[in-house]
Amino acid sequence: MTTKRLVLVDGNSIAFRAFFAMHNVLDKFKTPEGLHTNAIYAFNSMLNLILNKANPTDMLVAFDAGKVTFRTKMYPQYKGDRPTTPDEFREQLPYIKELLTARGIKSYELANYEADDIIGTMATQAKQQGYEVVIVTGDHDLTQLADDRVTVALTVKGVSDLEFYTPESFKEEMDITPRQLIDLKGLMGDTSDHYPGVSKVGKITALKLLHQYGSIENLYANLGEMKPSRLKDHLIEDKDMAFLCKQLAEINCQAPVTIQLNELHYDGDQREQLIAFYRKLNFRSFLNQMDVPLDPHPAEARAKVDYQPLTVTALKELVQKQQPLSVVIEMLGADYHTEPIIGVAVGNEETILVADHDDILLDDFTKQWLADEQAVKYVFDLKCDLVTLNRYGILFKGATFDALLASYLVDVNDNTNDLGLIAQSYGYSNLLPDMEVYGKGAHVAVPPTERLQEHLANKVAALNYLQKSLPEALKKHDQDQLFDEIELPLSHVLAQMEIDGVKVDTNVLRTMQNDLSGRLAALEAAIYEKAGQKFNINSSKQLSEILFDKMGLKPLKKTKTGYSTSMEVLEKLRDQAPIVDDILNYRQVAKIQSTYVLGLLKAIAPDCRVHTRYLQTLTQTGRLSSVDPNLQNIPARDEGRDIRKAFVPQQAGWQLFSSDYSQIELRVLAHLSGDDNMQQAFREDYDIHAHTAMKIFNLHSVDEVTPNMRRKAKATNFGIVYGISDYGLAKNIGISRKEAAEFINSYFDQYPKVEEYMNEMVKKAREDGYVETIMHRRRYLPDIHARSFPVRSFAERTAMNTPIQGSAADIIKIAMINMEQQLKEQHLQARMLLQVHDELIFEAPQEEIEILAQLVPKVMDSAVTLDVPLKVESAAGRTWFEAKG
DNA sequence: CCGTTCACG
DNA sequence: ACGTACGTGAACGGA
Numbered sequence: 001m002t003t004k005r006l007v008l009v010d011g012n013s014i015a016f017r018a019f020f021a022m023h024n025v026l027d028k029f030k031t032p033e034g035l036h037t038n039a040i041y042a043f044n045s046m047l048n049l050i051l052n053k054a055n056p057t058d059m060l061v062a063f064d065a066g067k068v069t070f071r072t073k074m075y076p077q078y079k080g081d082r083p084t085t086p087d088e089f090r091e092q093l094p095y096i097k098e099l100l101t102a103r104g105i106k107s108y109e110l111a112n113y114e115a116d117d118i119i120g121t122m123a124t125q126a127k128q129q130g131y132e133v134v135i136v137t138g139d140h141d142l143t144q145l146a147d148d149r150v151t152v153a154l155t156v157k158g159v160s161d162l163e164f165y166t167p168e169s170f171k172e173e174m175d176i177t178p179r180q181l182i183d184l185k186g187l188m189g190d191t192s193d194h195y196p197g198v199s200k201v202g203k204i205t206a207l208k209l210l211h212q213y214g215s216i217e218n219l220y221a222n223l224g225e226m227k228p229s230r231l232k233d234h235l236i237e238d239k240d241m242a243f244l245c246k247q248l249a250e251i252n253c254q255a256p257v258t259i260q261l262n263e264l265h266y267d268g269d270q271r272e273q274l275i276a277f278y279r280k281l282n283f284r285s286f287l288n289q290m291d292v293p294l295d296p297h298p299a300e301a302r303a304k305v306d307y308q309p310l311t312v313t314a315l316k317e318l319v320q321k322q323q324p325l326s327v328v329i330e331m332l333g334a335d336y337h338t339e340p341i342i343g344v345a346v347g348n349e350e351t352i353l354v355a356d357h358d359d360i361l362l363d364d365f366t367k368q369w370l371a372d373e374q375a376v377k378y379v380f381d382l383k384c385d386l387v388t389l390n391r392y393g394i395l396f397k398g399a400t401f402d403a404l405l406a407s408y409l410v411d412v413n414d415n416t417n418d419l420g421l422i423a424q425s426y427g428y429s430n431l432l433p434d435m436e437v438y439g440k441g442a443h444v445a446v447p448p449t450e451r452l453q454e455h456l457a458n459k460v461a462a463l464n465y466l467q468k469s470l471p472e473a474l475k476k477h478d479q480d481q482l483f484d485e486i487e488l489p490l491s492h493v494l495a496q497m498e499i500d501g502v503k504v505d506t507n508v509l510r511t512m513q514n515d516l517s518g519r520l521a522a523l524e525a526a527i528y529e530k531a532g533q534k535f536n537i538n539s540s541k542q543l544s545e546i547l548f549d550k551m552g553l554k555p556l557k558k559t560k561t562g563y564s565t566s567m568e569v570l571e572k573l574r575d576q577a578p579i580v581d582d583i584l585n586y587r588q589v590a591k592i593q594s595t596y597v598l599g600l601l602k603a604i605a606p607d608c609r610v611h612t613r614y615l616q617t618l619t620q621t622g623r624l625s626s627v628d629p630n631l632q633n634i635p636a637r638d639e640g641r642d643i644r645k646a647f648v649p650q651q652a653g654w655q656l657f658s659s660d661y662s663q664i665e666l667r668v669l670a671h672l673s674g675d676d677n678m679q680q681a682f683r684e685d686y687d688i689h690a691h692t693a694m695k696i697f698n699l700h701s702v703d704e705v706t707p708n709m710r711r712k713a714k715a716t717n718f719g720i721v722y723g724i725s726d727y728g729l730a731k732n733i734g735i736s737r738k739e740a741a742e743f744i745n746s747y748f749d750q751y752p753k754v755e756e757y758m759n760e761m762v763k764k765a766r767e768d769g770y771v772e773t774i775m776h777r778r779r780y781l782p783d784i785h786a787r788s789f790p791v792r793s794f795a796e797r798t799a800m801n802t803p804i805q806g807s808a809a810d811i812i813k814i815a816m817i818n819m820e821q822q823l824k825e826q827h828l829q830a831r832m833l834l835q836v837h838d839e840l841i842f843e844a845p846q847e848e849i850e851i852l853a854q855l856v857p858k859v860m861d862s863a864v865t866l867d868v869p870l871k872v873e874s875a876a877g878r879t880w881f882e883a884k885g
Numbered sequence: 886c887c888g889t890t891c892a893c894g
Numbered sequence: 895a896c897g898t899a900c901g902t903g904a905a906c907g908g909a
Contacts, residue, residue: 188895202895441886539907540889559889561908566890591891595904621901623894630903633893640892665894665900719899728899789896801900805894809901837894837901 006126006264007056008119010137011063011107015096017138017155018042019089023769023782025411025425026088037281039092044099044286046155053162054134054153058126059266060259061100062118063093063109070112071248078248080194095281102274104267106259113255116142120251123150125261136162141190144181144251146170152178176210183216186246192787197245198238205231216246288429305430307457310344310353312363319369323348324376324400326463328456329385332444335628336384337498337611342446345456352460354453361392373397378467380404380419380459382488383616386495403463405487406470408617409479413780417617423462426469431455431462478776482810486775487616490813493820493832494614494624501609502631502833502843508646509597516593523586530579537586540565551577588639596635596643603629609650614835621802622777622809623837632836636884647880649843655876656883657830657849659856660839662871663688664808665721671866672774672803673757677750682868689714695750696743716743720754721804723797758800765799773806774864775814811870812838815863822859826851841880849876 019039022029029038050056071078100107110118119142123133127149135142138155143165146152153162170178187206189197197206213219220239226232235242271290278287284294308314318325328345341358360366369375370389375398379385382402389396407414407422416422420431437455438444446452474483528534531550535542544563548555553573555563567587573580603610615625626632635643649656661667666688670678681691686702693705693713705713715733722728730740748755765771765784772778779802783795816835823830830844830852840860844852857872864870877883 191896197895200895203897204895206895536907538890538905541907561888564889587891591905594906595892599904615902619901623901625902627903630893633891633903635892636894637892660894722898722900725898727897732899790898793896793898797899805901808894839894 004057004126004129004131005055005134006058006060006122006131006261007050007054007134007136007266008122009050009059009061010115010119010135010139010142011061011096012115013138014046014136014155015039015043015093016085016089018046019086019092020782020785023780023785026769028425031280031282035095035281036088036092037095037283039089040095040099040281041283043096044103044283047099047103047105049162050136050153054136056134056266058131058261058264059105060118060122060264061105061107062115062122063097063107064115065109065111065113068112069114070252071114075195075244075248077194082192082194099277102270102277104270106264108257108259110255110257113252117252117255118257120145120253121255121257122259122261122264124253129261131261141181141185141249142251143170144178144249146178174207176207180210180215182246182250183210183214185249186216186242189245190249191789193248195245195248196238196241198242199234200230201234216242284427284429285424305352305454305457305461307345307347307352307354307453307460310346310355310360312360312365314353315346315360315369316365318346318348318351318353319375321348324378324467326378326460326467327370327385327399328380328459328463329388330452330456330459331388332438332446335613336388337605337613339388341388343452343456345453345460347457347460347464349464352457354456354460356449356452358392361389361394367392367394371395371397376400378403378463380463381417383491383495383498383614386492387498390495390499399488401467401471402488402491403466403470404617405491406466406474406483409483409487409777410470410473410477411780412620412622412778413782415618419459419462423466426466426473428462428465431458477778479778482775482777486810486813486817489817491616493816494616496820497832497834498611498613500831500833501605501607501611502841503609503648503650504600504604505646505648506601506604506608509601512642512646513593513597513601516589516597520586520589520593523582523589527579527582527586530577530582537583538590543583547573547577547580551579553577553580592635592640592643596640599629600643600646619809620779620798622773622806622813624809624835631834634880641881641884644881644884645879648878651845654843654845655849655878656833656880657842657844657852657856657874657876658839658880658883659860659872659874660836661808661812661860662873664811664838664870665804666717667866667868667870668774668804668807668811669721669754669757670868672807673751673753674867675751675753675757678754679868682871685869685871689717692717692747692750696746698746712743716747719744720747720758721801723758723800725793725797761799761803762796765795771799771803773803773810775807775810777806777810779806808838811863812840812860815860816840818863819856819859822855826855828852841883852876 022038022042026036026038029041030036097107108118119135123135123145126133133150135145135150135152140154143152146165146167152165154165156163167178176184184206187197187201187209188203189195209219213222223235275292279294287294325346325348329341330343331339331341333339343356344358344360345352345354347353371394377399378401379399380402381404382399386396403419403422404417418433420433423431432455437447437451474480524537527537531546535546537543541562543565547553547565548563553576556569556572557564570580570584600610605611610629612626612631613628615627618625635641667682670682681688689710690702690705693709694702696713697709699705712733716729719729724744726737726741726744729743730737761771765781770778770780781795781799783791784799786792786795812835816832819832828848828851830842830848832840832842834841842852853874857874860872861870875883
């Protein structure tokens with residue numbers, strides 16, 4: 001007989017995490033009666049994951065019974081200062097228990113005990129009976145139960161995945177045994193459970209003590225021998241507290257549970273009950289997984305999408321009805337500059353036409369219709385369609401709705417770019433995700449014609465559906481203007497930039513390649529000689545063996561997998577061994593060669609240009625990103641900067657021209673915060689870093705500012721934009737944390753409204769669940785409620801940074817649209833080629849450069865009106881290298 | 886397919 | 895005390 005596997009789930013912990021994992025869709029997950037269902041939904045997804053990954057024969061979900069437990073009797077403050085759970089969460093708990101019943105899973109709670117204790121008790125009983133046990137929770141405390149028969153699975157990334165802890169993996173991560181976790185918490189306390197441990201003892205000190213003494217008992221037994229110190233005083237003073245906290249941290253494995261192991265058999269769903277439950281809560285996608293319609297009456301169940309062959313005649317007839325039509329141009333891969341089209345579909349609510357080829361795009365009527373601005377179309381990924389149709393000589397016009405762009409704006413967090421998944425999240429569950437139809441990874445292939453056509457017809461139907469629901473969502477977020485006047489027009493601008501491409505001179509790159517490969521060989525030989533052996537210098541693992549094991553250098557930093565050999569570390573080891581210098585040089589040269597010289601050569605199209613793709617629906621802040629190749633990270637400093645000499649205009653007698661915003665993020669901050677001092681600095685066009693230095697170093701004039709002061713002030717300004725912490729600033733400019741904290745204090749003294757702004761953003765994120773930019777670009781921050789300090793802190797910094805970075809992104813996007821308009825109106829030959837976040841690069845005939853030098857800065861600095869002026873700096877030259885100010 | 890490293894703003 | 899700066903993409907090595 002196979003071993004029994006008991007899965008024990010910490011119900012409250014998983015439910016709570018489920019609630020916040022889908023906090024951003026709180027409004028969308030609501031029954032007509034007003035019951036929120038997001039936590040129930042996410043909890044059920046988690047159940048699917050657990051059942052799938054842990055494959056239980058027996059299962060129990062344990063819940064906390066109430067606030068009063070044996071622990072609060074021992075220590076009244078236990079879990080004392082927890083904020084009350086939101087009503088939207090509490091109302092869902094009874095339904096989660098109902099869901100469990102329908103899924104054939106027992107749930108249980110016990111007065112005076114926490115879910116942890118039920119789990120500990122059942123786990124202990126079960127392993128004595130020879131079960132394997134898996135505990136599922138979001139709470140690290142339960143890892144204390146891990147042993148050879150008990151695995152603890154912790155939720156990661158909300159509730160989307162599980163990480164399994166065995167005693168070995170626990171030991172690897174914490175370097176103590178699971179049981180020692182109790183001692184650890186006894187010493188360091190637990191802020192979220194609100195017990196203190198020993199004063200001034202944190203994780204680092206506590207771990208050190210445990211490595212030395214093993215347990216709290218043994219520590220105190222040997223305390224006499226410890227040298228006198230602050231630490232010792234605290235240990236003596238807080239002895240009772242240490243023992244009490246250890247007791248609080250220890251899970252009770254002898255709780256008086258009234259449930260028996262043999263009641264926990266898991267036998268699968270109670271199908272009828274579960275269907276009724278899903279229907280009650282409108283869980284369409286779960287029903288779909290069971291192949292059951294939302295509507296119980298088959299006659300009214302969803303109709304199969306009907307479609308006809310897409311022919312010119314059929315299209316003409318359809319178009320003459322003069323209705324908006326959804327258009328789908330399908331291809332398998334992402335690179336729409338070259339990827340072949342595998343099908344085309346067009347349609348509205350009544351008629352859908354589908355073809356499994358691109359013949360229709362060769363027809364004149366079709367071309368005319370696609371180019372007709374008056375003929376309204378709905379699409380998914382407009383920029384893709386624009387570039388693809390351009391290959392057929394078609395200037396695609398009339399698209400007023402792009403479902404991909406719209407869903408991105410509504411929630412940038414949800415970074416799926418699959419029409420099926422997006423449609424599903426808006427309640428249309430008829431369309432399969434592309435992956436299920438086309439396969440994934442190496443197995444991507446065109447399916448049989450009928451399946452393909454059905455899929456495309458479904459895409460048209462999904463687009464029709466989304467066109468009705470997404471605009472409402474945009475409106476609700478006050479994002480109409482962002483969509484209609486920024487993102488949609490920007491798609492056209494970006495498409496043109498991608499189509500035009502930028503010319504790269506292969507001769508420049510080949511010459512560099514010759515030089516670099518020679519130097520690389522020399523460095524390689526020098527490194528092997530100094531190491532006394534050959535090895536793969538590109539392997540950080542092998543390199544760390546050479547440096548730290550063989551040569552005995554001191555490792556300064558750890559990574560997940562070993563010792564770090566990053567530049568930061570190597571710079572510090574530079575003086576200790578000559579090999580380190582060679583390695584740093586090797587790394588720099590190898591990077592230039594492989595990523596830039598060879599990488600760029602590979603990306604050059606037959607027209608001698610590189611055509612990047614700007615991803616318009618990816619970043620969390622509203623910036624663009626650039627891929628295949630990435631033209632937004634071409635080296636700008638040091639030796640790598642020479643790469644820019646290969647970027648040249650497409651015609652003789654032309655030049656490259658570049659304009660960039662000066663200090664745009666700080667200017668945006670000055671505007672957003674309304675800080676008078678900072679605004680004045682920009683109005684007077686002071687050197688902002690020197691000005692900041694003067695203020696925070698308490699000087700009377702900028703003349704007293706030394707270069708070093710300016711450097712530190714500059715780093716502080718950066719830190720502020722990133723959502724400052726003393727720790728991060730200290731690390732960055734090499735000062736003590738205390739000094740950094742003083743810096744920040746005097747910074748906030750000088751720019752008081754900046755501090756107010758930072759606090760306000762965090763508060764807004766907590767209250768509204770999101771922050772937004774000047775153009776109402778929105779980012780949800782569910783982690784702002786996280787219990788874990790690092791996770792929560794990250795969300796807080798994001799809350800401070802996103803409106804700044806995102807507003808700057810809004811501004812340059814507006815400038816790009818206006819600029820393209822100006823080039824057209826003024827009949828200039830100049831073309832906009834690249835955008836690098838705060839910089840625009842053009843090419844133009846020599847005689848237009850003077851015009852650009854006037855026009856571009858004017859358009860860029862008037863893109864929006866802020867409370868401070870925007871400043872733009874420009875340069876021109878025969879290559880990108882020369883066109884850099 | 887993930888982790889490390891390093892390029893950009 | 896707890897450990898991090900914000901946002902990206904590509905190459906490479908090693909499971």
